[in-house]
Structure formats: structure tokens, C-alpha cells
Amino acid sequence: xxxxxxxxxTLDAGLGPLLCGVLTRPNGHDVPLxxxxxxxxxxxxxxxxxxxxxxxxxDALHARxxxxxxxxxxxxxxxxxxxxxxxxxxxxxxxxxxxxxLRHLRRHAYDLAIDTEQFHHFSAVMAVLSGSPLRIGFKxxxxxxxxxxxxxxxxxxxxxxxxxxxxxxxxGIKAPDGDLAVLTTQTLxxxxxxxxxxxxxxxxxxxxxxxxxxxxxxxxxxxxxDVALRLNGQCGLDIVFAGGRTDGPVAAQAAATLTSQxxxxxxxxxxxxxxxxxDLVRGATLFIGADSGLxxxxxxxxxxTVVLFGPSDRKxxxxxxxxxxxxxxxxPCAPCFIFGYHRPCREIQCMHRITVESxxxxxxxxxxxxxxx
Numbered sequence: 073x074x075x076x077x078x079x080x081x082t083l084d085a086g087l088g089p090l091l092c093g094v095l096t097r098p099n100g101h102d103v104p105l106x107x108x109x110x111x112x113x114x115x116x117x118x119x120x121x122x123x124x125x126x127x128x129x130x131d132a133l134h135a136r137x138x139x140x141x142x143x144x145x146x147x148x149x150x151x152x153x154x155x156x157x158x159x160x161x162x163x164x165x166x167x168x169x170x171x172x173x174l175r176h177l178r179r180h181a182y183d184l185a186i187d188t189e190q191f192h193h194f195s196a197v198m199a200v201l202s203g204s205p206l207r208i209g210f211k212x213x214x215x216x217x218x219x220x221x222x223x224x225x226x227x228x229x230x231x232x233x234x235x236x237x238x239x240x241x242x243x244g245i246k247a248p249d250g251d252l253a254v255l256t257t258q259t260l261x262x263x264x265x266x267x268x269x270x271x272x273x274x275x276x277x278x279x280x281x282x283x284x285x286x287x288x289x290x291x292x293x294x295x296x297x298d299v300a301l302r303l304n305g306q307c308g309l310d311i312v313f314a315g316g317r318t319d320g321p322v323a324a325q326a327a328a329t330l331t332s333q334x335x336x337x338x339x340x341x342x343x344x345x346x347x348x349x350x351d352l353v354r355g356a357t358l359f360i361g362a363d364s365g366l367x368x369x370x371x372x373x374x375x376x377t378v379v380l381f382g383p384s385d386r387k388x389x390x391x392x393x394x395x396x397x398x399x400x401x402x403x404p405c406a407p408c409f410i411f412g413y414h415r416p417c418r419e420i421q422c423m424h425r426i427t428v429e430s431x432x433x434x435x436x437x438x439x440x441x442x443x444x445x
Contacts, residue, residue, distance in 0.1 A: 088193025096218040103221040113185040115145040115195040120365030123150040129236040152346035191411035277310035281361030282326045283319035289362045310337030317343040376438040382422035383409040397434035401425040
């Protein structure tokens with residue numbers, strides 16, 4: 073049995089509160105820390121961006137308990153991230169094999185369960201079913217709060233990677249020293265693949281992601297083409313239109329339009345294994361796209377990025393520093409993408425008001441040679 077994200081959200085909204093009520097446990101900080109930690113369950117529903125931002129927390133957890141087995145409850149789409157990042161965690165796929173996963177949780181004795189899900193119910197239910205005597209989660213949803221032994225306050229506008237690290241505070245684990253943006257952009261320390269199926273262009277190139285995971289984050293296709301045409305003609309960059317498996321049509325259309333308007337050195341890469349995509353973005357001079365898992369991957373590999381933010385919160389999901397730019401036209405109703413849900417919107421002005429010139433200006437800032445002063 074395979075459960076899609078839509079089905080999971082529907083089940084969580086309907087059945088989740090009832091299960092939380094049935095499984096309610098007394099919580100409180102009087103639950104002592106275990107003398108030894110041999111097996112840890114980390115729960116991380118969500119997409120690639122969430123998983124990439126979770127990696128600093130997994131590193132800190134492994135550093136504190138180097139001999140412990142860490143099981144990571146996640147979705148199939150994130151297995152490649154864990155494999156690529158070479159982290160000390162074994163994926164348990166609740167969306168692909170939910171019954172087998174439940175049996176696994178019941179058979180193994182966990183000393184500690186850390187639920188990194190921000191709002192939904194099923195992860196808290198899984199934490200209880202794991203049998204762990206110590207369960208840590210965010211204090212945000214009153215229906216599921218009683219299922220945890222230790223609650224951690226959640227900030228709606230703080231960087232998400234820092235929120236994940238705060239879940240370790242009940243264990244006496246402090247966040248690593250250093251700038252959080254640096255920690256998250258250096259979090260993927262993986263070697264290039266041995267033989268990529270799609271070699272990167274010989275010349276300098278920009279990776280452009282013209283797709284989006286939702287229509288609320290979609291910037292006009294012609295806008296991406298206009299940016300790519302200027303980068304191609306004025307900055308001498310080849311262009312690779314990239315994306316996931318569902319981005320094929322829009323990437324192909326963008327490439328065809330750019331070529332018809334005089335672009336050269338134009339390529340398309342979509343639906344490839346994550347290792348190949350990581351190699352591609354790592355070698356790029358620049359990445360341009362809306363807030364997405366691919367944008368997080370580009371930042372994690374150290375590639376300079378220009379990321380467009382509309383309905384999602386740039387303070388939570390974005391990074392702005394010498395190598396990374398955020399382009400945003402704030403609206404009174406934004407951000408409106410919260411806990412995986414969008415507020416209905418017809419106009420989507422937060423994306424439509426982002427101009428080609430504002431994106432190009434950020435691109436030129438990153439392409440300019442560093443000042444000698």
C-alpha cells in the first residue's frame with residue numbers, strides 16, 4: 073500500500089485528532105533522560121527542503137550519541153537525500169510500507185523519539201507507538217501536545233534549521249557554534265558521482281528551475297526565459313533548465329522558447345537521480361528558481377542562488393548572504409503558506425509582482441567579481 077501526500081493530509085485531518093485523544097499520555101519534564109541511548113527514532117515527514125535543513129540536527133544528534141542506531145521515519149522521496157548526504161540514519165518509509173513500518177516500530181525498543189513535524193498529528197501518534205519513554209516535539213498543536221514528554225516552543229518566523237536544532241535542547245545538546253546559514257549551506261559534504269549520465273556543460277552555466285511544487289509559487293514561464301536570455305547573451309552563461317519528474321513539460325517548453333528567441337547552449341535536465349542533479353547544481357555558476365527542494369539542494373552544495381519567495385516565508389526558508397539572494401515583493405497577506413497548506417488566492421500578487429529586472433539585478437550582484445577593497 074502506497075499513500076500519497078494528499079491522502080496522508082486527508083487522513084491526518086480526519087483521523088489524527090481522534091487517535092491523539094485515544095493515545096494521550098501525561099507529559100512533563102519529570103521524565104528523566106535515559107542513562108544510555110542505544111536506539112533513536114527521528115520523525116521527519118515532508119519534502120526535500122525539510123530533509124536538507126534537518127541534516128545539521130542529525131549531525132548534532134550523532135555527535136552526542138555516536139554509538140546509537142538512528143532510524144529516520146520519512147517518505148520515499150527523501151531516501152536519496154539521506155543516501156547522498158551519507159548520514160548515520162536508516163530510513164523507515166511510512167508512505168510506501170505503512171503497516172511494515174508500524175510493525176517495525178512495535179518490535180524495536182526505542183530510548184528516544186524526536187518528532188520534527190511542525191503541526192500534523194500522525195507523527196505524534198507514531199512517536200507514541202514506538203514505545204519510547206522520552207518523546208520530544210513542538211508545542212504548537214494542542215491536540216497532539218499531550219503525546220510528548222517534552223515540548224519545545226516553535227517560532228513561526230525563525231529559520232527552520234534552527235527550529236530543528238532546538239528539539240535537542242531537552243537532551244542538553246546545544247546548537248553548533250557558527251552562523252546557521254553557513255551550517256546549512258555546508259551540510260551536504262558528498263563527493264561527485266563517478267560517472268554522471270548527463271555531463272555538465274563545458275562552459276560556465278546557470279541552472280534555472282522554471283517549475284514549482286504548487287501553482288502559488290509559480291513565476292511566469294516567459295519571465296524565466298527572459299532572465300535566461302539575458303544571462304545567456306550578456307553574461308556568457310549556458311543555460312540548463314532543470315527540475316524533478318513532473319517538471320519535464322515546463323522545462324522543455326522553456327528551453328524551446330529560449331532557443332527560438334536566440335538563446336544558445338541550452339539544455340534540459342529533469343527527472344534524473346538526485347546524485348546527478350547535485351553534481352549539476354554543484355558545478356553551476358548560478359542557480360535561479362522559486363523556493364523549492366531544488367533551491368535548497370543548490371544552497372546545500374554551495375552554489376550561489378537567487379531564490380524567488382512569494383507565499384512561503386523567506387525568514388524561515390531562505391538564506392541571504394554574500395552567496396545567496398532572495399527576491400521578494402512582500403504583500404499584506406503573505407506569507408500564507410503555513411504547515412503545508414496555502415490559503416486560497418486568486419491573484420497571487422506575491423509572485424506576479426516579482427519583476428525580471430529585480431531577479432537579474434540579484435544575478436548580476438552574484439556574478440560581479442569580488443571587491444578588492
